[in-house]
Amino acid sequence: MAVLEARNLFKRYPKAKVNAVDGLSLSVGEGTCFGLLGPNGAGKTTTVEMMMGISRPDKGEILYRGKPAGAEFRERTGIQFQDTALQDHLKVGELLDLFGALYPRRLPTAELAKLCDLGELLDKDPEKLSGGQRQRALLALALVNDPDVVFLDEPTTGLDPQARRNFWGLARSIKARGKTLILTTHYMEEAYALCDEVAIVDRGRIIAQGRPDALLKEHFDGVTIELEGEEIMTSDVEATLDELRRKGRSLAHLRVRPRTLEDLFLRLTGRELRE
Amino acid sequence: MIRRFWAVLIGRNKEFLRDRGALSWNLLFPFFVVFGMAFAFSDKGQDVFKVGVAGEVSALPPGFAATRHLKFVPISDEGEALGKLRHHQLDMLVRPGRPLSYWVNENAPKGYLVEKIMLGTDAAKPAPERKAVEGKAIRYVDWLVSGLLGMNMMFSALFGVGYNLVRYRKNGVLKRLKATPLRAAEFLTAQIVSRLILIMGVFTVVYQGSDFFLHYQRLGSLLDLYLIFALGSASMIALGLLVAARVTSEELAGGVLNMLSWPMMFLSGVWFSLEGAPRALKLFANAMPLTHTIDAARAVMTEGATLAQVSGHLWILGGMTVVFLVVGSLTFKWD
Numbered sequence: 339m340a341v342l343e344a345r346n347l348f349k350r351y352p353k354a355k356v357n358a359v360d361g362l363s364l365s366v367g368e369g370t371c372f373g374l375l376g377p378n379g380a381g382k383t384t385t386v387e388m389m390m391g392i393s394r395p396d397k398g399e400i401l402y403r404g405k406p407a408g409a410e411f412r413e414r415t416g417i418q419f420q421d422t423a424l425q426d427h428l429k430v431g432e433l434l435d436l437f438g439a440l441y442p443r444r445l446p447t448a449e450l451a452k453l454c455d456l457g458e459l460l461d462k463d464p465e466k467l468s469g470g471q472r473q474r475a476l477l478a479l480a481l482v483n484d485p486d487v488v489f490l491d492e493p494t495t496g497l498d499p500q501a502r503r504n505f506w507g508l509a510r511s512i513k514a515r516g517k518t519l520i521l522t523t524h525y526m527e528e529a530y531a532l533c534d535e536v537a538i539v540d541r542g543r544i545i546a547q548g549r550p551d552a553l554l555k556e557h558f559d560g561v562t563i564e565l566e567g568e569e570i571m572t573s574d575v576e577a578t579l580d581e582l583r584r585k586g587r588s589l590a591h592l593r594v595r596p597r598t599l600e601d602l603f604l605r606l607t608g609r610e611l612r613e
Numbered sequence: 614m615i616r617r618f619w620a621v622l623i624g625r626n627k628e629f630l631r632d633r634g635a636l637s638w639n640l641l642f643p644f645f646v647v648f649g650m651a652f653a654f655s656d657k658g659q660d661v662f663k664v665g666v667a668g669e670v671s672a673l674p675p676g677f678a679a680t681r682h683l684k685f686v687p688i689s690d691e692g693e694a695l696g697k698l699r700h701h702q703l704d705m706l707v708r709p710g711r712p713l714s715y716w717v718n719e720n721a722p723k724g725y726l727v728e729k730i731m732l733g734t735d736a737a738k739p740a741p742e743r744k745a746v747e748g749k750a751i752r753y754v755d756w757l758v759s760g761l762l763g764m765n766m767m768f769s770a771l772f773g774v775g776y777n778l779v780r781y782r783k784n785g786v787l788k789r790l791k792a793t794p795l796r797a798a799e800f801l802t803a804q805i806v807s808r809l810i811l812i813m814g815v816f817t818v819v820y821q822g823s824d825f826f827l828h829y830q831r832l833g834s835l836l837d838l839y840l841i842f843a844l845g846s847a848s849m850i851a852l853g854l855l856v857a858a859r860v861t862s863e864e865l866a867g868g869v870l871n872m873l874s875w876p877m878m879f880l881s882g883v884w885f886s887l888e889g890a891p892r893a894l895k896l897f898a899n900a901m902p903l904t905h906t907i908d909a910a911r912a913v914m915t916e917g918a919t920l921a922q923v924s925g926h927l928w929i930l931g932g933m934t935v936v937f938l939v940v941g942s943l944t945f946k947w948d
Contacts, residue, residue, distance in 0.1 A: 390792055392948070409794065417792045423784040427631035428624060439620030440793040 339403070340365040341518050342389065342487055347398035349384050349542075358384040359395070360542030366487075366535075371509070371519040373533035375526070375599070377607050381542040382522045383491065389520070390417055390489055402487075413441055416485035418476045420492035424464050430475045431460035434482055441483035454478040454508060470501030477508060488512060490521045494528060506531055526599035536599070540607045550599055557605065558597040565592050571601070617795050621803035629773075629811055639773075639811070643765040643819045650761060651754040651827050662727045665694040665706040672709035676735035683727070696916060698724075699748030700830070705731070713741040720747055751915045755830045759910035760883035762820060766812050766846045767877055767903050771870045774808050775853030779866040782857075782948060791947035801942055805850050812846045813839070832917030838910055840920065841927070845906025848930045851937035852902060858944040877903040882911075905929050 343366070349359040359381045366372040376382045387393045389400055391412055402411040424433055431447060438444035445453075451460055454474045459467060464475055473493055480488055490509065494502040502525075509532055513519055523529055529536050530550050537547040546553055560573030565587065572578040575594060582589060630636060665688040670678065678685065688694040688706065697703040698716055704723045706716040713736055718724040731737070781787050790800060816839075823829075831838070852873065860866045880887070880894065881903035887895055898904045909926035912918035920927065 392788060392792055412792070412794050415792075417789070419785065419789060421785065422789050423781075423786045424789070425624060425628055425781075425786055427628045432624070432627065436620050436624040437793065440617050440790075440795045442794075 339368060340401075341368040341403060342366040342407075342520070343401040343404075344385070344389055345399050345401065347385065347388055347395045347400075349381075349388060349393070349395050357542050359388070362398075362539070362542060362544055364537055364544060364547070366518060366520060368486075368518055369513070369516050370534040371513055371521060371532050373529040373536035374520065374522045374539060375524075375529055375536055375603060376539035380539045380607070382539050384542075385539065386489060386491055386520065386522055390415065411487075413443070413483065414486045416480035416483060416488045418473075418480040418488070418490050418493050420495055422476050422479070426465075427463070429461055430456065430464055430467075430478075433464070433475075434460075434478060437479055438482045443484055444482055445484045450478040450481060453481065453511065455504075468501075469497050470504060473497060473501070473505055474508065477505075477512075481512065485517065487518045487520065490519060492522055492524065494523070494525065502528070526603055530599050538603060538606055545606050546602070553602060554597050554599070557602050560597070562595050562597055562601060563592065564595065565589070571597070614796075614799060618799045618803050621795065621800055622807050625803060625807040626810065629807070635773075639769060639815050640818060643761065643815065644823065646761050646765070647754075647758060647819065647823045648826075650757055651823075662704045662723060662730070663702075664727060665697065665703045667691050667694065667706060667708040669709060673707065674713070674735040677731055680730060680734060683730070695746060699746050700832075700915065701748070701750035707731075707736075712739040714744065715741055716744045716746055718748060719745050720749060749830055751830050751832075754827055756911060756915055757884070758820070758823070758827075758829060759914050760881075760907050762816060762842065763845060763881070763903055763907040763910060764878055764883045765819070766816065766842065766906070767849050767874060769812050769815065770808060770846055770849035771853040771856070771874055773811070773853070774804055774850050775857040775870050776863065776866055778804065778854065778857035779860050779863055782861055782946070783863060785948075788948040797945045797947070798942055801854060801938075801945065804854065805847065805938075808850050809843065809846055812850075813843055816842055829914070831914050833913030833919065837913045837918075837920050841906060841909045841913060841923065844927060844930045844934070845902060845910070848902040848906070848934040848937065851934045851941060854945075855937045855941035858941045859946050877901045880904070882907050899929075902930055902933050905933075 344362060344364050347359050347362045348357065350357050362381070362385055364372075374382050374386060384393070388395045391400075391407060400407040402414070425436070428436065434447050434450060438447075447460065451457065454477050456474060456478055459471055459475055464472060467475060477490075477493070480490070493509075494505050497505065506528065509519060509521075519532070521529065521532060533550060535548065536550055536553065537544045539545070546557070548556065558571070560571060561575060563570040563572060563575065563578055565582065570578060579589065661682050661684045663684050663686055666673065666685050667688045670685045670687060673685070686703070691706075694703060694706050695716065698706050698718050701718065701721050701723070704721060705727045708714040715728075715731070717728050731741075778787075853870070856869050856873070857866060860869070876897075880898045881901050882898070883903075887898055890898075905926040909918075909923035909930075912923050
């Protein structure tokens with residue numbers, strides 16, 4: 339059963355004269371990780387904010403366990419914004435207590451600290467944390483009410499590779515507790531590593547949706563050959579290599595790799611800059 | 614509901630108490646102003662002798678009436694004039710007639726001198742009827758302190774709540790709170806109560822601290838003074854919330870708050886009384902919560918007024934608080 343559904347969402351920004359979200363529907367299964375991918379300005383954040391209850395859709399509805407998402411939904415969700423600002427002068431542990439008190443149900447601080455690997459961060463000012471530490475603290479804040487649904491909005495943007503992989507580990511362990519994750523990200527490898535299902539959004543609509551492997555299989559037949567900065571998509575590696583040799587190209591730095599979500603993303607959304 | 618309110622209240626209090634810069638500023642600034650003004654105006658006195666006349670000035674003995682450096686002030690309310698005499702705001706009170714009656718304050722050196730002067734004129738015959746009153750002087754600083762404390766509260770209320778809220782809206786703290794079950798009314802009430810506790814705490818420290826050195830002449834009840842300042846602060850905090858209800862730019866909020874605070878600082882009677890000012894100016898001043906706060910506090914401080922006697926100001930402050938709060942809450946936006 340879908341834990342969260344968005345039906346035919348519309349949102350228009352009159353000043354920008356643009357339909358930020360233009361008839362978008364999606365359904366998220368319980369205990370899964372759902373990825374929302376798309377270029378800047380595609381409508382991801384607007385969609386997610388409507389689903390979180392931060393903004394209202396002009397049309398359409400959001401259903402939580404089959405009913406319109408209301409007060410109960412707000413109590414059962416956790417949110418990690420891409421760049422959550424926090425109250426000044428409060429330590430991580432105090433922020434957890436503050437936010438915990440806003441919900442009828444809360445996880446004990448010790449459990450959150452263990453789950454999110456906070457250790458001695460509890461006594462620190464969030465301003466003084468490194469990027470990775472800060473994201474772990476924000477994740478703990480998103481989990482403070484032991485939510486059923488956790489929104490992670492670009493949680494690893496700006497993190498170094500170690501911190502990013504560490505965060506993936508945390509996300510997996512949260513999912514293992516039966517939580518439903520809704521992830522927006524610009525990192526296709528992150529979506530591939532974490533998501534059971536992804537939806538690629540562009541111009542306010544979903545242009546592709548499915549399990550990452552299934553999507554790749556559906557859209558691609560073959561691999562990518564990388565040679566001196568050039569990317570060649572092919573379903574027949576041997577024939578392509580013969581062709582390159584015939585043209586006298588050196589194959590010394592050749593690399594063959596399978597198609598990725600990034601290839602799919604670029605194929606579907608194009609390569610022009612969106613900002 | 615109470616739990617959510619309480620959590621936000623405690624959080625906000627901690628934030629403020631740990632912001633050492635803001636805390637020191639909130640405590641030290643009013644001290645500097647009170648002591649600075651007390652020092653600067655310590656020699657301020659009347660450069661003429663003031664004689665209240667309960668009746669027609671023209672009915673006074675002509676020789677006495679012609680004395681230089683005596684200012685004769687017609688009095689309509691004898692009781693009020695006696696009050697002023699007790700607090701050295703009048704040096705003598707006379708009632709024309711044969712014989713003349715007069716009241717003088719036994720504790721006032723200037724009263725003693727005016728009496729000597731009068732008795733050297735034609736007012737001495739027939740022998741006037743003398744009545745004595747007693748009372749300590751109300752100094753300028755006793756009058757001024759209500760204004761200074763009120764002004765400090767105004768800045769703390771408007772900028773401490775209004776500006777802070779706009780900053781939290783701009784940097785996304787409010788958006789994060791919006792995603793929780795916290796209601797706007799709970800959040801706003803916690804902001805008000807937190808700031809009210811802070812303002813009254815600062816009031817206590819500054820008032821009691823400066824009283825230790827300056828020994829204010831407070832004629833009314835201290836509890837009444839607390840209640841007036843608490844209500845006055847509530848109205849100004851609510852005004853701060855109203856300004857910050859929707860604004861997202863710190864520059865705009867700063868501009869609006871300055872536009873509100875500067876007229877209040879000069880026209881609400883902080884530094885000088887508006888008695889005798891043009892009617893339009895008085896009407897304008899009466900639209901400001903600080904005017905009513907200071908007028909009521911000053912009446913308690915220097916005239917010994919009771920809450921019932923300043924109830925007009927209290928009703929207006931209460932009304933302003935409710936209106937600002939309701940409009941502020943209804944128009945409030947988290948992001």
